[in-house]
Amino acid sequence: MALKEYQAKRDFRETPEPPPAPASQAQGARHRPIFVVQEHHASRLHYDFRLEAEGVLKSWAVPKEPSLDPAQKRLAVRVEDHPLAYATFQGTIPAGQYGAGTVSIWDQGTYDNVLADKPVPQTVTEGIQAGHLEFALHGQKLQGRFALIRMRRTGPDKEHWLLIKMQDAWARPAGHAAANARQHGRVHSGQPGSRTAAGVPAAARARHTARPPEAGVTYTHTDKLIYPEAGITKGDVLDFYRRMATRLLPYLCDRPATLERLPEGLGGSDTPHFWQKHTPASYPDWIERIALPSEHGEEVQYVLVNNVETLLYLVNQDTLTFHVGFSRVTDLDRPDFVLFDLDPGQAGFADVVTVAKELHQILQAESYTAFVKTSGKTGLHVLVPWERKTDYNEARAWALSMAQQVVEALPQHATTERSKAKRGKRVYVDVIQNAKGHHAVPPYVLRAVPGAPVSTPLRWQELTPDLDPTAYNLKTIFRRLARQRHDPMAGLLRASL
Numbered sequence: 001m002a003l004k005e006y007q008a009k010r011d012f013r014e015t016p017e018p019p020p021a022p023a024s025q026a027q028g029a030r031h032r033p034i035f036v037v038q039e040h041h042a043s044r045l046h047y048d049f050r051l052e053a054e055g056v057l058k059s060w061a062v063p064k065e066p067s068l069d070p071a072q073k074r075l076a077v078r079v080e081d082h083p084l085a086y087a088t089f090q091g092t093i094p095a096g097q098y099g100a101g102t103v104s105i106w107d108q109g110t111y112d113n114v115l116a117d118k119p120v121p122q123t124v125t126e127g128i129q130a131g132h133l134e135f136a137l138h139g140q141k142l143q144g145r146f147a148l149i150r151m152r153r154t155g156p157d158k159e160h161w162l163l164i165k166m167q168d169a170w171a172r173p174a175g176h177a178a179a180n181a182r183q184h185g186r187v188h189s190g191q192p193g194s195r196t197a198a199g200v201p202a203a204a205r206a207r208h209t210a211r212p213p214e215a216g217v218t219y220t221h222t223d224k225l226i227y228p229e230a231g232i233t234k235g236d237v238l239d240f241y242r243r244m245a246t247r248l249l250p251y252l253c254d255r256p257a258t259l260e261r262l263p264e265g266l267g268g269s270d271t272p273h274f275w276q277k278h279t280p281a282s283y284p285d286w287i288e289r290i291a292l293p294s295e296h297g298e299e300v301q302y303v304l305v306n307n308v309e310t311l312l313y314l315v316n317q318d319t320l321t322f323h324v325g326f327s328r329v330t331d332l333d334r335p336d337f338v339l340f341d342l343d344p345g346q347a348g349f350a351d352v353v354t355v356a357k358e359l360h361q362i363l364q365a366e367s368y369t370a371f372v373k374t375s376g377k378t379g380l381h382v383l384v385p386w387e388r389k390t391d392y393n394e395a396r397a398w399a400l401s402m403a404q405q406v407v408e409a410l411p412q413h414a415t416t417e418r419s420k421a422k423r424g425k426r427v428y429v430d431v432i433q434n435a436k437g438h439h440a441v442p443p444y445v446l447r448a449v450p451g452a453p454v455s456t457p458l459r460w461q462e463l464t465p466d467l468d469p470t471a472y473n474l475k476t477i478f479r480r481l482a483r484q485r486h487d488p489m490a491g492l493l494r495a496s497l
């Protein structure tokens with residue numbers, strides 16, 4: 001039994017630690033498994049990192065405090081499984097007992113096993129055997145994705161692993177703010193930094209990192225109707241994005257964003273509706289931006305939606321849809337995903353489904369992993385992680401070759417014809433958007449059409465000819481998400497790291 005070693009090391013007449021409970025007495029299936037980090041002042045201070053799996057707590061001793069900085073990899077020594085009841089243990093282990101010293105809870109919460117979303121899903125136990133775990137923590141201190149990677153075995157000793165924060169919206173580089181700004185090529189308003197001849201920041205000299213307000217973002221005009229036909233107000237839209245932030249932010253993080261703003265909502269054809277690339281200087285300092293040259297050479301301060309406060313501030317400024325670049329600021333010349341935008345034009349949604357399935361088969365035959373989502377309007381988006389890390393021209397040429405294979409297989413249903421008139425009733429397989437400076441609709445955003453539809457990731461098996469994309473909207477989406485253990489599109493982010 002998994003807890004034999006735990007039991008053998010302890011005398012439960014002496015220590016207040018919980019005795020091992022057989023798995024059958026352990027708590028039944030919960031919605032989400034838990035994690036806990038216990039600060040343990042033993043002969044040496046360390047942090048015990050524990051993940052619930054198969055009725056026990058899989059455990060590692062981490063000598064240094066876990067970090068949200070991806071650069072601060074933490075040694076994690078694998079130790080014996082602990083009973084589930086240990087997750088709430090705090091107290092003093094008496095002198096003479098194993099691990100004598102005080103234990104307190106440093107952080108706790110739930111987690112998602114990211115490996116469960118892989119093409120070949122893995123349980124945590126399988127991941128431990130393979131020496132590679134990825135999980136998203138939902139704690140107070142630790143949030144977002146982490147990896148635990150086993151290092152090469154060096155002998156019969158304990159297994160040495162590394163606990164690593166992965167790049168996402170919760171990653172927080174430690175140390176000097178200026179070094180951080182330089183590394184990411186970021187600038188803040190009023191701190192322009194030095195520039196090259198092209199007008200691109202060479203090294204932003206941020207003297208401080210402005211922080212979002214502690215009290216959160218102030219909402220204004222929450223009664224304003226944004227989707228009048230559905231009675232959806234700006235307050236409802238703010239509430240949507242607040243609840244969606246955990247799912248959405250990883251797709252926005254570190255990507256230059258273009259904001260689709262409707263200050264008067266979807267009132268009618270004459271209501272304002274515009275796409276904002278440049279961030280006004282009047283926006284607060286804590287809104288992160290990156291200066292990039294536009295097509296015409298002038299500097300554009302693109303916003304980076306890297307935290308929930310920025311997200312909600314921009315929604316309060318009447319942003320309805322966020323659009324993001326295909327690259328992150330760390331590597332702007334290379335896309336990290338490729339988009340196939342399937343646009344029905346005069347064809348029906350069932351035709352889009354047919355074309356998407358054919359594209360999926362072609363991609364699978366060439367061993368590419370593909371993800372599908374509703375566009376939120378009339379089409380479907382198929383996204384493929386671009387792991388070859390080439391430039392935009394190569395990525396787009398590859399996408400076009402895949403699209404042409406679809407057209408060859410389904411000449412009656414699909415076309416790569418750019419002229420609308422020549423497409424007829426065929427679905428347009430659009431790949432030309434895969435270009436530097438262009439942007440795509442990420443999953444989990446609202447679209448500016450009646451009904452408040454949401455661009456929604458689907459499992460491939462959900463794609464049926466009678467699928468109704470309008471069924472995924474502001475009023476229904478959270479019921480769907482509550483039933484999901486995992487984001488069906490999470491693999492796109494993982495691969496793009």
Ligand code: MN
Nearest residue numbers: 040048061099
């Ligand atoms: Mn310990």
